[in-house]
Amino acid sequence: MVKDRIYNIFERVHHDLETRGLKGLAILVEGVKDSVFGGSDKTARQAPYIRDAIGMQRYMGAPIVACIPLALASIYFYGWRSLAIIVLSYLVGMAVEFTFCAIRRHEITEGLLVTCMLYALSLPPTLPFWMVAVGIAFAIGIKELFGGSGYNIFNPAISGRAFLLLAFPSAMTTRWYVPFNPLTDGLGGFLHWSPAVKGLDAIAKATPLGAFNSPDITNPDLFTLLTGFGRADVLGATSAILVILGGLYLLRTRVIDWRVSIVMIVSAGVTSQFLSFVNPEKFPDGIYAVLSGGLLFAAFLNATDPVTSPMTVRGRWIFGIMLGVLTILGRGLTGYAEWVTFSILIGNMFTPLLDRFAIPKSFSAPAVQKR
């Protein structure tokens, strides 16, 4: 059988590397073998003897599936340069992760693939390539310093983005392209490297979030916000409809929980709506607040990162509400327009606390005295 032959080749190479003392390389070979066979070759040694079909591959594959339409749309909106950003962050991310895994001798985990994708999709389309590389190297490096997937405290994709926001604030917040618009540009970005070919027309003054904060720029209308036609934003969050579709897919597959994502979106909308009555200069109405910036994208894809969000139902409610409220307060009251990044990092810090203390009460009475 072909499968068995491939399996044996992996086994032999792995064995040879180990006997020659090349443990790091052996771990990489093991990782490739595991990803090819997806754990179908591993056997349950203890009860339960049958196991759910879900494995970490499928689990981490779901967010990537949800991101593929976003990635395709970003190519359309911003040209092939956006694909280059995605590919570059994968290459650098994998290089850093593999290096760490080889040195520290632990297995390569699937979370890496999600991190690189989410990271790339949360960048502005104008960002220089070297900054892309620095950001993802930081993101994966920090995750690995904490011990790798499962042990990291901060969401890796978001920590990379936060690093760039603080290190290169102007590159991250002031340079935007007007995306290709299907209503006028035909095949748009599929034919171009970047919207820069349009010359001066390609430079956008601000994202919808920036537009709200500057009085001299008109706010985009609801249609623009939803479809992303003519909305300047980060790669993945341009079209709100696609983000929502991806989110619904993830909710359907149970990979994300509505208690984080939907609760965060609703609490942000409600908070902003309420505060807009108090100070309409600083706070937009709820719909605008939800659709502008990366809030939808982050709520469905970043905040729901399993490792850095709480496990229990109660913890997730608290987490979701906290993130929504913090995002709106930060946007209105601080110098940074896009606060969803920081609110997720702050939420991440509370996650271990929530995991330990928001424990549900078990369905049992206290132990009885045994006769």
Add this chain to the structure above:
Amino acid sequence: MAVLGSLKTFKGGHYFGLFEGTPRGKRLQAAPLPAKVIIPLRQGFSAEVASTVKEGDYVRTGQVIGRAEPNSTKPSTPVHASISGKVTKIEKRPHPLGGEALSVIIESDGKDEWVKLDRPANYEKLPPEELGKILYEAGVTSGGQAGFPTVYHSALATPEKIRYLIINAVETEPFCEATDQLLYEEFDKFVNGLKILRQALGNVQVHIGLGYNKPRIYEELIERLEYYDWCTIHQLRPKYPQGDDAVLVRTLLGILLPQRGYATDVGCVVQDVQQCVAAYEAVVEGKPFVERVVSVAGSAIKEPGNYRVRVGTPIGNLLENNLKSNGRIVLGSVLRGQAQGDLDAPITRETPAVIALREAERELFPVAGPGFDRDSFTGAYLSLPWVRYKRATTSLNGNPRPCVKCGYCVDVCPQNLVPALLGEYSANGLLSEAQDIDLFACIECGLCAYVCPSKIPLLEQIREGKRKILQGA
């Protein structure tokens, strides 16, 4: 009689798909009489009893071969020979539920001569004590989920403490179809048996938990029990582990079981269909409990079926010529049971099924498939309605990974625990922390380990933690 219209269920749990090799709807057949039986003197939950026969003795079917010493206070029931023949050996053997037990090995003479119990003339007039004695003598008292005694002669609880008799007629365990089949085929015996059990317990209230996938039985039960005010029928969603004592008592009565306690601690006796039928056969037909229904099922079985099997039959007899390949053989439950390497492991009074699973098969890029035949708690697989059977192998379906705190184990836990933390604490020796978050409320249903995408052996870790605490205490 009270009939509750609304469906009852509980938080968490999982609806299993129909796995390949499930004998659903297969009629009960009598398994051929075994040439030899191995009868452990510890049946299920009860304490080990002393042997009353010697090597070389001739015994008849239904003859008592072991009972408690007169001064013993531990709950136990008499053990009976299940075939007639010669006692060839009495020795320590591994017990299928773990540990070792003194076992009586009987070689059949092929005649199957019975010793029957004395049948009372009019059992409906008997006082509870008399009825309890018959049931005790017949060995009906050990069976059910953990082999827990039926009647106070052999139970931890005293009769005045029992307030409810709960009948578990919802089978949610994958592959276990025999008790459902028994309910369909021996409905009369079931109804009369549950009346007998109630009478033996001193006319307590009866609550029947019935799966709502059995509307015909529901109609018939209503017809038969309509005029009794002591009976309540609850329709339950067939979600695993609804049949577990703790979950069943909570769903039906809203009573929480104490940690490290049993249903009897809150005044409930839980019995399943097999015990009701056995009670009827003991009292009306004079047959001791030496035969039970067993599903022979699993993906490595050629012809899955439901059988009436004599207690003590080696599982090898049931699997003979019926195995497709070298399967993993599990007794009772694929979720919580123990794999058996020994084909001489016997069927006991509490074995509902013998399951043989195909071993894991290598697949190239299994993650890329749509998964039409996969069972999953998540919605990440496209299960199609016309793909009737779900794949069942011993494959982990994934590589072991560190916990990513996805929370599936929390969602699925019927006891509202946080299994990931329990497992982590137990594995790292943080036993008092584990007890603080109610380690002993765990009913070991195994669902947390089933759904875990990181393939962490949570059930094993939790059991290990409990074992360490009990040894230390």
